[in-house]
Amino acid sequence: MAGQGRLGTLRNWGILLVLWEIVGRLRLVADGALPAPSAILQRLWIDWSDYPPHIWATIEGASIGFLIGNALAIAAGILFVLFPLTGRLARGINIALFALPPIALSPILVITFSGMTPRIILAAIGCYFITMSATVTGLSQTDRRAIDIVRAYGGNRWKVLRLAQLxxxxxxxxxGLRIAAPNAVLGAILAEFGGGGRFGLGVYLIGSLGRGEPDRLWGIGLAATLIAGLAYGLFSLIAARLTGASRAVTMPAAAPSEARAKGFLRETMIVLASIALPFLFWWVLLYAMGTPAMIAKTPPALFEYLFLSPQSATNLGKLAAALAQTLPMTIIGMAVGLAFAFALAIGSVLYPVIVRAFMPVALVTQTMPLVALTPLLVLMLGRGHSVILWITVSVTFFPAFVTMAQGLSLVSRAALDVPRAYGAGPLKQLRLVTIPASLPYVFASTRLAVPRALLGVMIAEWLATGKGLGNLLNQSRGYLDYGMIWAVAVVSVLLSVVFYQLVVLIENRVLSKRGMSPAQ
Known part of the structure; x- marks a missing residue:
């Protein structure tokens, strides 16, 4: 059956490539905006001598950032589970790091640092939140009975962590590492695209955008996709070797719930501290980096820019108008992306062959750098809402799908045997057991999707539509209006935090009623 599935996948891909070749040769899409695969390969062959230094520069920055970001993420995830109070205090910083748009941070990093540092920082930031969330979710969902066994034999907190939870x-x-690998590549390319450095696929892309050669843009995009795809495949192989034969033996009993402070005053202090820490971190980081005062906007300087300066009314008006354009598309794109991810995750259980055939296409949409894909999508879809929706869904659904599918796959066979014994079919098993048991992963994927949806909309606005926060950011970069750059970054972070907290509130209510672990 597995061999037949692989043959079916290869057949489907063969049909797709033949149709793509015909469409490309006949220039049926936007007069050649979608070139034939043979034309892309021919351009790759012609330009191949240009690629090695660019590919190596991108791999170097992405790899170092990947290692640093994930090491910090796993360590932080362990800390947050062992000491839940630290997780609550650091929540604001965690969300801010994930929600901060790379296109806003890139020019500041390029001016402040030299060499590979901006690429490493953006690659690490792109990895951190995803792997940290995956670590916290995995550790929190450990079967209580496994923990009790370790404790019964005298195991302390660290032995419980090592022998059971990890x-x-x-x-x-x-x-989480599989999702983080493409993100590291995207982060490095966005840093390259933001300026600085002689080599890198982002640098090569900048020099190719104005030539009107879609085959070259597709070639650069596919080169980046290949790098990210190989990284994704490597960790998929590692996962299959280490965990492919293992599944949960029992349904997780009530997992450790988040410790809450007792007393209204102490609880209020913790919430206020979690809100204040990101601003303190922002202030200390600017001071430590030695960023020039003209570029670095501390919280008081940004407050003055928005509320006390003579141009404050104009600045606030621009910001409000841009937000009104970005917010609706963010909500719509996030909803569509999550719905598609959930349907695909359910399909991975009911129709795994179809999903396996679709996965390469999904990976391409995830790993092809948006700065390369967006100009091509503009040629094919125009500059309206459709291109924003396409980009937002493409960056939202894949990590959400991987997280949801992981949760569905970890539901124990023993739990499914009960409804089977009563004659329940696959759909009823999903409704009664599989979906309820995987709710922590569904909510985790929703938390991941919130900042990514906003980032997708802003990238589309920045590169394509000329509207919203993304376009305001692009204009501000051209005018060297660093106050507005920081204002857009802070507003985008605050918007993501609001959405994130709403998801956490719903998650805590739903999972607590089911005796499951709420979000950390």
Whole structure:
């Protein structure tokens, strides 16, 4: 059956490539905006001598950032589970790091640092939140009975972590690493695209955008896709070798719930501290980096820019108008992306052959750098809402799908045997057991999708539509209006935090009623 599935996948891909070749040769899409695969390969062959230094520069920055970002993420995830109070205090910083748009941070990093540092920082930031969330989710969902056994034999907190929780969390952590690998590549390319450096696929892309050669743009995009795809495949192989034969033996009993402070005053202090820490971190980081005062906007300087300066009314008006254009598309794109991810995850259980055939296409949409794909999509779809929706869904659904599919796959066979014994079919098993048991992963994927949806909309606005926060950011870069750059970055972070907290509130209510672990 597995061999037949692979043959079916290859057949489907063959049909797709033949249709693509015909469409490209006949220039049926926007007069050649979608070139034939043979034309892309021919251009790659002609330009191949240009690629090695660019590819190596991107791999170097992405790899170092990947290692640093994921090491910090796993360490932070362990810390947050062992000491839940630290997770609550650091929540604001965690969300801010994930929600901060790379296109806003890139020019500041390029001016402040030299060499590979901007690429490494953006690649690390792109990895951190995803792997940290996967680590926390995996550790929190450890079967209580496994923990009780270790404790019964005298195991302390660290032995419980090593012998029970880390082993249970390994599939979830590896799932996070698979998602983080393409993000590291995208982060490095966005840093390259933002300026600085002589080599890198982002640098090569800048020099190719104005030539009107879609085959070259597709070639650069496919080169980046290949790098990200190989990284994704490597961790998929590692996951299959380490966890492919292992599944949960029992349904997780009530997993450790988040420790809450007792007393209204203490609880209020913790919430206020979690809100204040990102601003303190922002202030200290600017001071430590030595960023020039003209570029670095501290919280008081930004407050003055928005509320006390003579141009404050104009600045606030621009910001409000841009936000009104970005916010609706963010909500719509996030909803569509999550719905598509959920349907695809359910399909991975009911129709795994179809999903396996679709996965290469999904990976391409995830790993092809948006700065290369967006101009091509503009040629094919125009500059309206459709291109924003396409880009937003493409950057939202894939990590959400991987997280949801991971949760569905970890539901125990023993739990499914009960409805089977009563004659329940696959759909009823999903409704009664599989979906309820995987709710922590569904909510985790929703938390991941919130900042990514906003980032997707802003990238589309920045490169394509000339509207919204993304376009305001682009204009501000051209005018060297660093106050507005920081204002857009802070507003985007605050918007993501609001959405994130709404998801956490719903998650805590739903999972607490089911005796499951709420979000950390």
């Amino acid at each position: 082993r249970s969390a390994l599939p979830s952590i590896l799932s």
